[in-house]
Each structure stands twice: as structure tokens, then as C-alpha cells.
């Protein structure tokens with residue numbers, strides 16, 4: 110069913126019985142001021158246009174929930190066969206990073222965070238590329254419409270019919286120009302200690318992390334640290350780690366922390382939900398404390414020591430909360446800025462002092478263009494979801510960032526990159542950002558799915574998907590479930606449909622206003638709406654407690670995106686389940702990489718999927734540059750045989766220092 114069909118369906122009479130629940134927005138902190146000196150006014154909901162319906166219905170009691178159960182941890186790569194489905198082994202398909210979208214940026218993100226930036230310092234604006242279905246206008250039943258151009262610097266809100274903006278270089282605040290203003294001021298997070306340190310429990314498989322193979326490649330690899338004590342972080346940091354409930358390091362932390370403490374550049378790949386955020390935050394904060402950082406004071410131009418970028422607003426906010434938690438009680442001040450919010454609010458947050466700046470790329474470039482941030486003091490540059498940050502969508506933006514006036518060269522800063530997926534093409538691009546002697550930490554199946562997620566792939570045709578979705582959701586009872594669809598329009602449609610089915614649902618996608626997105630996430634987090642329909646904007650990084658279930662109503666276009674999506678469950682040693690609807694009409698290209706991903710994670714591979722994979726077999730399709738347990742490896746594989754290969758429980762040995770090392774920087 111094409112987008113047009115979905116649109117047609119949305120306005121068909123069967124939906125006319127849908128009565129949106131009009132909820133008064135929880136957030137009261139709208140602000141009118143959009144310049145630095147103005148004081149935020151009280152609530153001004155109208156600034157964001159009329160409040161919209163949300164998909165909030167109380168779910169009636171359905172059939173009793175089926176427990177996921179705890180899948181036993183499966184170690185190693187052994188395969189075994191069963192009759193109707195086979196546990197895939199390493200044989201058969203050596204699926205590569207099939208479908209990697211270097212050439213096809215995810216337009217959802219681009220619409221989300223603006224990838225083609227303004228002129229001025231950073232060159233001319235270009236229109237953001239859009240994919241099928243994106244940028245379309247959902248015909249709102251309330252009449253308010255989702256119209257309006259979205260994307261680029263995000264400084265445009267809906268409803269004006271003006272698709273315009275103006276670059277900083279053109280002499281005005283982005284939102285002060287022809288387009289309507291972003292006036293949303295996000296509510297400040299709670300400041301009491303309990304809230305700051307609130308955390309969820311590690312799962313039954315947390316200790317199994319120790320048996321995951323870790324490979325560190327590069328020269329002079331610092332030994333891993335096995336415990337927090339061994340890491341010798343400062344006292345306040347150690348106390349914060351304890352308050353956060355961390356008692357034991359995860360593998361990516363064991364290996365990355367000493368690398369960062371030693372001042373080395375790093376590219377680290379580890380499975381979703383395995384603690385990558387703390388792996389960079391803790392050593393950066395420790396270094397800052399060690400170097401005697403001074404508290405930054407109120408100033409219009411701030412010069413942060415650390416800049417962290419991530420592709421979505423919700424993710425960068427989450428990283429900020431982690432930074433705030435670990436820096437609690439220190440003089441380090443973390444600040445977050447992201448699109449979809451009032452620019453003046455970002456300026457005010459920064460002016461109060463800023464050591465660690467967490468930002469989405471669009472807002473970051475705007476704020477630099479406005480000279481509210483100076484880059485001279487930057488010692489740490491972190492790209493979370495680095496493969497996404499360097500692909501065609503955000504890559505140009507990141508290049509502009511590192512060539513901004515004042516930004517220390519890569520020799521003078523530490524650059525850290527983290528992700529669960531790291532395609533080779535992107536690794537090559539990353540060289541431009543990293544010192545030639547950077548270290549590459551690979552934990553387990555890099556680019557592989559989290560082994561704590563039980564994956565099921567069902568063959569479901571487009572027209573049968575809705576029925577199957579309802580059936581699946583009814584069988585899972587009140588389990589918190591994320592349902593991924595491919596387009597924003599379809600997200601609205603499916604959320605509306607589920608509400609009609611009396612399944613309490615909300616949605617998040619790039620066409621929703623930021624306030625709505627945050628409310629949707631909040632409602633999902635607290636369980637008010639146990640079902641969240643999402644586009645890929647929610648695929649990466651989000652760490653939400655108790656997400657037991659991910660449903661790929663539509664499979665994504667790339668296997669990497671699949672890995673990130675299903676990684677919203679099964680986090681931190683907890684188990685989860687992912688069900689994917691495979692439509693042979695549209696998803697054939699994913700058959701091969703899916704078989705590989707399932708095989709590598711010791712999951713059942715349906716016979717029909719293998720058949721499709723065989724029938725679409727592409728000669729030369731392989732799992733990577735070498736037949737390795739690592740789905741993706743350090744592309745500088747002239748290091749081959751010179752890297753350290755350990756289980757996470759043992760310290761890495763020093764890597765040899767080959768004279769023939771070839772820098773590809």
C-alpha cells in the first residue's frame with residue numbers, strides 16, 4: 110500500500126467514529142521571549158498552535174498478557190537445526206551490512222534535525238532531500254493540519270503555510286524570519302537527587318556480558334579496567350556512579366574508559382543497550398576533574414570543553430540527563446540544546462555556564478553561527494550514533510563543525526565515536542575526524558543485534574499487517590511496546606487505528622511538534638500509553654525502562670536500522686522480544702542481511718526467509734572484510750592479527766606496534 114493509499118484510508122468513513130481525546134497539555138512552560146534578554150512569559154500554548162489530539166485511550170482489559178519469559182542466554186555461535194525453522198549458523202549467508210544507506214539518508218532524521226544547513230559560516234543552504242512519504246501533510250481531523258515545511262534548522266512550526274527560514278548569516282535569528290517561531294520551552298527536568306539518580310535494574314543477563322568477546326585494534330592499547338575502583342575515577346564521580354546503581358562495568362566501559370583516560374581517540378562499537386553513554390561520559394568527566402576544570406560563569410559567549418552530538422532531540426536530551434547525573438556535585442555544568450525549541454531558551458541555558466554541551470547538529474550550528482558558543486576550549490568531541498552522524502544526512506554538518514573557526518584540530522582535541530553499527534564506508538569517513546592512531550573497540554558482534562532480544566520474523570502482506578498488529582498487541586497485554594512504521598503519515602494512521610481498537614497508543618515522529626513528541630515519550634515512559642507508534646526517529650539510543658516488545662510493522666530500509674530499532678528492548682541485560690512483519694513484496698532486499706543477523710544472534714531463521722534470501726542471493730555478499738566473528742571490523746585491517754582479542758573479563762594485552770602501519774587519514 111503506497112502512501113497515497115494510506116492517506117486515502119485515513120479519510121475514509123470508517124475512521125469518522127474516532128473522537129480524539131483532547132488533553133490539556135501537561136507542560137506549562139511556554140515562553141514568548143525569544144531574545145536573550147527577555148524573561149520567559151507564562152504559559153503560551155497558542156504559540157505552538159492549537160493543542161492536538163493525542164492517541165490516548167485507556168486500553169480495555171484484553172486477554173491476559175503473555176509473558177516473554179526469560180530466554181536463556183545463548184553463548185557462542187553454535188547453530189542447530191530444527192524442522193520448520195533453522196537456527197542459523199555461520200554458514201549459509203555471510204550477510205554484510207546489507208542495505209546500508211550511505212546513499213540514501215534517512216529522510217525522517219533529516220526532517221527531524223535538519224541536515225542541510227544554512228549559509229553564512231557554513232555555506233549555502235540546500236533543500237533537505239526527502240524520501241517517500243516524508244514531508245507529506247497529514248490531513249488533520251481537527252483541521253489544524255501538520256502543514257508547513259519542516260526540517261533544516263527546525264525553526265519552523267506548522268500551520269503558517271510559509272516554508273521559509275533565514276540563515277544566521279542573513280542576520281537574524283532563524284525563527285525571527287519569514288517562518289513562524291519555535292516557541293516551545295521544554296520543562297526543566299526535576300532537580301531532586303532521587304529523580305536525578307533514578308534508574309532501572311540491570312537484567313538477568315547482565316553478568317553474561319563478561320563472556321562477550323572484545324577486540325581492540327590499534328597501537329599501544331591501554332589495559333582494560335575490570336572494576337570501577339581500578340578505573341580510579343575521582344571521588345565525586347565514584348559516588349555518583351554508586352548512586353546511579355552501577356556496581357560493575359560493562360565490556361564497552363571496561364575497554365573504552367582507559368582509552369579515553371589515556372587521551373586516545375576512539376571508535377567503539379558495542380551492542381545496543383550495553384552502556385556506551387557512560388563509556389564516554391565517565392572518563393571525559395574524570396579527565397575534566399583531573400585537569401582542574403573551573404566552574405564556568407554567566408557569560409554571553411561560553412566556551413565548553415566538551416561537545417556531544419547525537420542525531421535526535423530525545424536522544425541528546427537523554428545523554429544530557431546522564432551527563433547531569435554523573436557530574437552531580439561537581440563544578441561541571443552540562444547543558445542541552447536541540448531543535449524544535451525556542452532558540453532564546455537555548456541561548457539562556459548556555460549563557461548560565463557550559464562545560465559540556467549536548468546538542469543536535471542543527472541547533473549546534475545555529476548557536477555557533479550566533480556566536481553564543483566559542484570552540485577554542487573544546488577538548489572532547491563525541492559523536493554518539495556516530496555512523497548516523499557521519500552518513501550523508503549529517504556528515505556534511507559534522508564536517509562543517511570540525512572546520513568551524515576556533516575548533517581545535519583533531520591533533521588538539523580528543524574525538525570519540527560510539528555506535529552499535531559501524532559500516533565500513535563510514536569508518537573510512539571517520540578517519541577525517543580522528544587521529545590516525547585512534548583505537549577501535551569492538552564488543553561482540555559489531556553491527557549485530559543484541560542477543561538478549563528474541564527475534565521473530567513473520568511473513569505478513571501489507572494488507573494483513575493491521576490485523577496481525579492488533580492480534581500481536583492483544584496477546585502481549587499491557588507490555589510496553591514500540592511499533593515502528595516507515596513514514597510519519599503511517600505513524601499517525603496506525604496510532605489512530607489502534608486507538609479505535611481501544612489500545613492506548615501514542616506516537617512520535619518528525620512531523621509532531623516537539624512538545625507533542627516529549628509528551629508522547631513521557632506518556633509511554635510512565636505507562637499511560639503502553640504502545641508507542643514511531644518512525645525511525647525513535648530507533649536509536651532511546652533508553653526506556655520496561656520496553657518488552659518491539660514490533661516492526663514495516664521493516665526499515667536498512668539492516669542497521671533494524672538492529673537499532675530492536676535494540677529499544679533487551680537493554681542492560683534485560684530480555685526483550687522483537688516481532689517483524691516481512692512483506693515479500695517490499696522487503697526482499699532485507700532477506701539476506703536478516704538471515705545473517707538472526708543467525709549471528711542464534712535466533713530461529715524461518716525456512717521461508719532463507720528461501721527468499723537464497724532466491725535473492727547476491728554473489729559476493731559477505732559478512733565483512735574477513736570471516737570474523739565480528740560482523741563489522743576495524744577497516745584498518747592491515748592491523749589484522751595485531752589486535753587484542755579478549756573476553757571482557759580479561760585485560761587487553763598491548764598491541765604490537767607494526768612499522769608498516771598505514772595511515773588512511
Ligand SMILES: Nc1ncnc2c1ncn2[C@@H]1O[C@H](COP(=O)(O)OP(=O)(O)OP(=O)(O)O)[C@@H](O)[C@H]1O
Pocket residue numbers: 308309311354355356357358359362379380381382383384385386387528529649650651652676680681
Ligand atoms: N555499568 C552499568 N551498570 C548498570 N547499569 C548500566 C551500566 N552502564 C549502563 N547502564 C544502564 O544501561 C542502560 C543502557 O545504557 P546506554 O543507553 O548507555 O546504552 P547504549 O549502549 O548507548 O545503547 P544504544 O546503542 O541503544 O544507544 C542505561 O539505563 C544505563 O543507565
